[in-house]
Amino acid sequence: MCSKSRSCHSLTLQDDLPLGTSPRLCRMDTESSEGLLFKDHDFSSDLLRQLNDLRQNRILTDVSICAGSWEVPCHRNVLASSSPYFRAMFCSNFRESREAKVQLKGVDASTLERIVLYVYTGEVHITVESVLPLMEAASMLQYPKLLEACSSFLQSQLTPSNCLGMTRLSEIFSCETLRKKAREVALTYFPEVAASADLKELCALELRDYLGDDGLCGEEEKVFEALMVWIKHDLQTRKRYMQDLFKQVRLQYVHPAFFHHFIANDALLQSSPPCQTILETAKRQVFSLYSTASSAGLQPLWHVPPRNSYQDFLILLGGRKDNQQTTRDVLLYDGQTSRWQSLAKLPARLYKASAVSLHRSIYMLGGMAVGKSVPSAKVYVFSLKLNQWRPGQPMLAARYSHRSAAHKNFIFSIGGIGEGHEVMGSVERYDSVGNVWERMASMPVGVLHPAVAVKDQRLYLFGGEDIMQNPVRLIQVYHISRNTWFKMETRMIKNVCAPAVVLGERIVIVGGYTRRILAYDPQSNKFVKCADMKDRRMHHGATVMGNKLYVTGGRRLTTDCSIEDSASFDCYDPETDTWTSQGQLPHKLFDHACLTLQCIPHHSTVPWVP
CATH class of the missing domain: 2.120.10.80 (Kelch-type beta propeller)
Structure with missing residues (x-):
């Protein structure tokens, strides 16, 4: 096309513009530092929807992900784009990159279906029944946002009766937000938590960590009772931890009648010379009018502050x-x-x-x-x-x-x-x-x-x-x-x-x-x-x-x-x-x-x- 024709074409475009529109901005051959960045905000979701339709109709699918006898047709490139796990599987020299069917061990059929649906739609329905296998699969297959969604769901389900179990679960899956929330519930509702069966299953270090926390919301009488229940659950194994754990009970904030009737004369504490020493110190410092002296080598009990929850x-x-x-x-x-x-x-x-x-x-x-x-x-x-x-x-x-x-x-x-x-x-x-x-x-x-x-x-x-x-x-x-x-x-x-x-x-x-x-x-x-x-x-x-x-x-x-x-x-x-x-x-x-x-x-x- 000659230059004259190009010029005429350009003028024609300008003549068709609405009244008041600047022709300079619409010239096709005008160079400008400014321009229009077009974003189609529906493009990604539309693309995923189209890919999911292709998957459901088995069009262009090139691999089947299997859980036992259950098979889900998929596109390798979609899976590889969705997680580092599948990227390593299909983009490296593994045999799965060439196989038509890939077996996923440790994932059941319904969980696999939810995972694939999440990959193709970005959506997943999390329930009480599905959250744990879904969380395990999300951790294994490296879907961090799905793992965090499961963690958020579990946080909404936290109760005093399950928070200790949730803490263990958070450690398995390295969910820091779930761990913090579960610990917060355990400390805030400690009297109820102390009545749960899970408390008896804590190791000595875990129990010490709870009993020694300044943020524990519970009277010291309840702290003492929880300690004794834990020790007596497996007395022969656990009595060697008694002295260290007993120090976590802040005796100066115990009601003196409770101290006198339930702590001072406890046979198990009396059988431990170090615990006896702590008791005698408490009697002199806290419950006697006539002496504030402490035993040699022991910090005065009055120096231990009340818990922050007071x-x-x-x-x-x-x-x-x-x-x-x-x-x-x-x-x-x-x-x-x-x-x-x-x-x-x-x-x-x-x-x-x-x-x-x-x-x-x-x-x-x-x-x-x-x-x-x-x-x-x-x-x-x-x-x-x-x-x-x-x-x-x-x-x-x-x-x-x-x-x-x-x-x-x-x-x-x-x-x-x-x-x-x-x-x-x-x-x-x-x-x-x-x-x-x-x-x-x-x-x-x-x-x-x-x-x-x-x-x-x-x-x-x-x-x-x-x-x-x-x-x-x-x-x-x-x-x-x-x-x-x-x-x-x-x-x-x-x-x-x-x-x-x-x-x-x-x-x-x-x-x-x-x-x-x-x-x-x-x-x-x-x-x-x-x-x-x-x-x-x-x-x-x-x-x-x-x-x-x-x-x-x-x-x-x-x-x-x-x-x-x-x-x-x-x-x-x-x-x-x-x-x-x-x-x-x-x-x-x-x-x-x-x-x-x-x-x-x-x-x-x-x-x-x-």
């Missing part, structure tokens, strides 16, 4: 709310979600009872039942795990407006107002192992509403008021193991209806008809002034979570000296010596108990406070 919760109990009615409400604050939750109500409306946390339980002591004019000696015990109250061992003396404190496995009930409406100086102690109360030495001066805290084997009472409601400028100190008191006068103390908490190495006295925050150092017997609260507060609550001080509710004195109930919720950070608001309580509240309960959250649903 969480601190702030609990508010009783008190007077809104219109000053005594309430039975029990509220839980979850610092991780910043939400309040209602728990089982107190068994009775108790006026100025005292509460303390011990061994993952809350003990509500005494108080005056609303409608009655006499104090109570009753004790109620709350389990957060069960969300349930039960009666406890009653105190020796009925009292209200008293204070309480916990140390190791003991609770101290201090002072208050007795049945004759007198200010009491008496002290009694509850032994949680023996479930008994006993009278202790009385305080030097009977006071009401002191700030109370326990630090380094000593119980401290700061201030308070006498029977005439005058402030008492005293620090009264009780030496716990010696059962003796002494007192110190100080001008620094003038607190009434104020709580005290242990924050680091100091005891912090929080308000009490004042905005002032005082930190007391028992070692130097000196006070340090901290940042003031916003308001002058009394009848409020205070507790420590995560090395920070939280103050709840109370009553505040306004600038014109009137008294208002408060719903404030504030946090003090000792690192920065600053206060921040955490919002508001669900309602105004004062004269309530405020404490921290450390436990493992369980998988239960309780209605949230609106």
Whole structure:
């Protein structure tokens, strides 16, 4: 064709263009750095569909893949393109590259059909019945995405009863995601996993790995029980691992009654001298008031931290709310979600009872039942795990407006107002192992509403008021193991209806008809002034979570000296010596108990406070 003809042809094409289209872009012989990259997104799937039609009609198929007597016609080039396994088989000098039929050992007929369908369509239906043979075939034939799909399916089927078996399966097929997920389930639901038959089949190293994991969600009592079940399943073979595995039980977080009745006198542990040594160390360090020394060569048990699964919760109990009615409400604050939750109500409306946390339980002591004019000696015990109250061992003396404190496995009930409406100086102690109360030495001066805290084997009472409601400028100190008191006068103390908490190495006295925050150092017997609260507060609550001080509710004195109930919720950070608001309580509240309960959250649903 002549150049003139080519030019005319080009012009004809331009003349046919829609109005507004640039003719320069459509000239066939114009060179340009820009162009159109056309992508047919359906081409691959259409091609596969056509290839599958050819396969199903046995057109151009050149090999049959066999499982026993079952044969599936295929195209060598399609199989070789789909996996390194088939590529090596058909593109190397193996005899299979020339054979018309290739037998696949270890693959059943239905699995083979699913694999071939996956190769030609990119789809496969995975079920509970088919997943394991499909996974094995995907691993052998080198289809990593299919293997991962099977792994994802198995992850969706994980339960406490099968997660240990799934862990073994993940190791066989080198499925790291399945292994991590199965281990996560095993740790999260350890009490249920411990009841499964698979736990007994673990080797010693595997069991040690689980029991020693900081993320294990289970009380130490359950850890001990799981260990003993495993050892007794094959006692003669496994008892040589007992000492090493017993060290994984964090004895300082075991309830002392459980330790005393089920661990300390266990015949199997007693038969092992190294285990006996561990037990004696635990008795001295954790369960005795009189010694903290550890055995030679053994790390102090107190240095072992609680498992990461333990969480601190702030609990508010009783008190007077809104219109000053005594309430039975029990509220839980979850610092991780910043939400309040209602728990089982107190068994009775108790006026100025005292509460303390011990061994993952809350003990509500005494108080005056609303409608009655006499104090109570009753004790109620709350389990957060069960969300349930039960009666406890009653105190020796009925009292209200008293204070309480916990140390190791003991609770101290201090002072208050007795049945004759007198200010009491008496002290009694509850032994949680023996479930008994006993009278202790009385305080030097009977006071009401002191700030109370326990630090380094000593119980401290700061201030308070006498029977005439005058402030008492005293620090009264009780030496716990010696059962003796002494007192110190100080001008620094003038607190009434104020709580005290242990924050680091100091005891912090929080308000009490004042905005002032005082930190007391028992070692130097000196006070340090901290940042003031916003308001002058009394009848409020205070507790420590995560090395920070939280103050709840109370009553505040306004600038014109009137008294208002408060719903404030504030946090003090000792690192920065600053206060921040955490919002508001669900309602105004004062004269309530405020404490921290450390436990493992369980998988239960309780209605949230609106």
